[in-house]
Amino acid sequence: MPQLRLLPRGAWAALVSQLLRPPRTACTGVVLCHSQVAEAVLTSQLKPDQEKSNFILKTPKGTRDLSPQQMVVRKKILDTVVSCFKRHGAKELDTPALELKEMLTEKYGEDYLLIYDLKDQGGELLSLRYDLTVPFARYLAMNKVKQMKRYHVGKVWRRETPTIIQGRYREFCQCDFDIAGQYDPMIPDAECLKIMCEILSRLQLGDFLIKVNDRRIVDGMFAVCGVPEGKFRAICSSIDKLDKRSWEEVRHEMVAKKGLASEAADQIGDYIQLRGGVSLVEQLFQDPRLSQNMQVLEGLRDLKLLFEYLTLFGINEKISFDLSLARGLDYYTGVIYEAVLLQTPAQAGEESLSMGSVAAGGRYDGLVGMFNPKGHKVPCVGLSIGVERIFSIVEQRMKAFGEKVRTTETQVFVATPQKNFLQERLKLIAELWDAGIKAELLYKNNPKLLTQLRYCENMGIPLAVIIGEQELKEGVIKLRSVASREEVAIKRDNLVAEIQKRLSES
């Protein structure tokens, strides 16, 4: 079952969609003929038949279109996520997809290599945003905002490589919630974990667990294991890969590539096997080496308080203190967390295994200060929901259960049994639209009645209004229930009211 191993962000999603969708056209390098463009463009006409077999019709590597069916599913997920963010009092913010390149430097550790840069076409050097957190911090610093609870739903871009094999997306949607401001310890942090629990519960993704650690505990652990301070972030990045690589691989990277002493690596290897609840916090207070480290003690004290609040929120059983959780990004300074699904309903019966993170976040008290000329800090804590993976899980489950989605919301179809009735259909449908009723007709002068009624059935449109010579003469319209096929004649003047009544009843 290799696909049930710990998989990286997006991997599971892609595996599912690879299984479910027709194979994509293979990607080959395509070289453009730029030089011809400038010359051709002033005189260009549409040339349907030339120079087209040269290129492969596809979206860029690691990106995809979302079909109407997928958009309905996606929307449902986003609605659940956003309504939870609003339930917790968050405001919405939007920032550009583009940031000045310099805004993104020194924020992401080794992952800076994954940032998409724009071509220098004159003017500023720009990059596509890598996450929604750094733009949020930039916004706070730029506008001198000291307190803010905001959410942000938007796309981010990462040059993950290889894409297809590991199945990561290079363009994907994030849903972020963050609390900025100086507050009493661990109250906002606990709320972030509560939000993750609420969202994962309401999405009905099956059982989940939230791993929690603290960056100060990670760093303190490194210190007592003999990692030189200058290597903290690099070793942290290695540990972060434990969800997709074996300990042996990670250890090799730390020792062979990053020059860590093998004794230090082995000591880390012992600690990162520890996981548990608040009792593990108590246990580590007694650890002869860790308890000598001030950073560790601060982290443990905060985690203890955090567990107290989580218990009051009734979610402590969903939380696991896990020393192997490191989080790769540079900017975390305190508590960090990552939610993993234990199994999905579709896999009930199979072995219960972790299937990769669907939400993550942590505290970053220094990031805003990096943008402030005087280094003024605004403490922040937040979380990000990994929509792509959740989307794949929900999509797969819907297919497994044969659930169908309507991709339109059309309520009424305007039909006629007669030829040369387009004018009356157009007048009638305009009345419906103007009354706010969702209505469609066929774009044909003389469609067959059967074709029209079949369209209603195929599209799940509940009502049809039928107009013909007879109806026109009598000043009525036939109103048909598509499901029951019952028809009644309604006075034209009463039609809108009758339709609205029927729709409100259903």
Add this chain to the structure above:
Amino acid sequence: MPQLRLLPRGAWAALVSQLLRPPRTACTGVVLCHSQVAEAVLTSQLKPDQEKSNFILKTPKGTRDLSPQQMVVRKKILDTVVSCFKRHGAKELDTPALELKEMLTEKYGEDYLLIYDLKDQGGELLSLRYDLTVPFARYLAMNKVKQMKRYHVGKVWRRETPTIIQGRYREFCQCDFDIAGQYDPMIPDAECLKIMCEILSRLQLGDFLIKVNDRRIVDGMFAVCGVPEGKFRAICSSIDKLDKRSWEEVRHEMVAKKGLASEAADQIGDYIQLRGGVSLVEQLFQDPRLSQNMQVLEGLRDLKLLFEYLTLFGINEKISFDLSLARGLDYYTGVIYEAVLLQTPAQAGEESLSMGSVAAGGRYDGLVGMFNPKGHKVPCVGLSIGVERIFSIVEQRMKAFGEKVRTTETQVFVATPQKNFLQERLKLIAELWDAGIKAELLYKNNPKLLTQLRYCENMGIPLAVIIGEQELKEGVIKLRSVASREEVAIKRDNLVAEIQKRLSES
């Protein structure tokens, strides 16, 4: 009144926002020290105090953040637009922000210069999408879809220059609705115009007019005026600039820069002054020169039919057949249109003048074929709503009328008059959240009651629940109406039901 001249896309919006917002930091070229990044990154820690005065804190030129207040306004506009698209039976589609560079070439005429390219970091050559139309055509061709009515809301990017002076945005939101498929003539085209009317009416932007023309009439007019066929698109691009430049400037560009004979330019100059309703269509059928041109005749025949349908839809008075309308993009092949606002309510009393386009579109029957190896065509017609300008107008109007917006939806605030009551507040708020109630508290161990109640008033939160020693003992909670300041004691078990009742009544 230079700002009331015909302004380009985004210009009016920017003027308004320039007037209303604090001045932005000036843009200066900032050169990054790329070489240092790779070296520094492995050992980087958060450095709040170093190297920060080097850069100016800003978003990229031509882009902006949207504050929570702005997001509420934006959301309201998008809801109106999207609900209209749904009323007309459209499905939603999403495509990546990135496209293969070659997908965008030879689609935009001279505007190809405005496309943002990504840096070649290995792999495919990519660009940011310039509009939502070409990605839609690419989607149809790629998936061999022959019929589809879809909407798409998303950002697009254009390297407009100069940005600040003309006030254009380089990143902006578009809302597109398109109908793809082979249908009887002008029915989908008329629906697109109906949609534009519905949206502009419902947004209450004041009086508007939709200019209509046909690309075949434009081309036929060029032909009879003696424009060589190879220069059609280039001259079309020049004519398209008439909404932001004078005829003299446009004429100069056509003659001096694009080598058009001055007699041809003058003949065009005569024709493009013509505008009117269906009577102008009839008049041009009689024009001795235009009526000799097959393309013109086809265009006029379609416009005549279009006006018939627009009359049935009750919107013919909003439509003006205007020979100066050219639309710059290469891909249009038939009817084209552009909606302009005549005045906004905020400017009532001032001279009624056109203030630039807020929606536009047209028929593009060849675009999908450009992506098909065999050139198979899928006729399309669609429209795009210019959200940025509409947004500025609505925003300005709200400010003019002193309308305030709530940026959160919080329904209940959890307060206490007593110290050391955080635990009870946390338990209580978790109950509310779990019941789906939008609730907040202050992230403090011991906030003052006055501070808490003031927060409710400032944020417009309608209800507060208050818990203290006394309430805890009696098993009740005080429920306070923030506006009336009335308080009643409610049994804890009944609290959620009582809150839900109060909220449903308000």
